[in-house]
Amino acid sequence: MAIVVNLDVMMAKRKTSLSELADKVGITQANLSILKTGKAKAVRFATLDSICKALDCTPGDILEYIEIENDEE
């Protein structure tokens, strides 16, 4: 997927651990870990809203689009 999740970068900047962020956001550590490692298929706006509030950032700080070069092009 071309969407990269930079949650770990933001967590390091805010010096927040996974368990702390999970408590603040209201989701399980397991789910947060799935998001952090880029295995998530989709994120709800409500979850993104909670994460941005908890880390005092914008969605663009967490989600990044990296264009994948297509061999056919």
Place this chain on the structure above:
Amino acid sequence: MKKGAVITTSAAVVVCALILLGTSIAAPALARIFADFRMLSPRVETVILIAYYVCTIPAFGALWCLWRLLKNIRMEEPFKRENMTLMGIVSYCCIMVAAVTLWAGFYYMPMWFIMGVMLFTFLIVRVVRGCFICAMHIKEENSLTI
């Protein structure tokens, strides 16, 4: 699927298995009675008996798979990968019976009716399996929606 329906269906599978076992034991006698009633030749009687015994193997296989499938549904895991495999096996069992009845039909034509039914059942099971595979993918995607 409601719990009562699952239990009823599981009981039906057990009953079918018992009937199959009983007819397997009584098959030679039943074949003789049928052949006498329909005035069939000994050759046709033998073909029917062989076809029946060969078909009991995929029949028991299909019943076993259905039992496992219902067990997974009772455990509230209908969209497990194992269930897709089990449904695939059930469909192949139907095709095996269709193949055997195709051969037997050359000796006793009404067997082709069973072949037709089995082919139709094969199609239904494959389509239902396809639906379950889609549902499984949707469920996996939902599980990975944070």
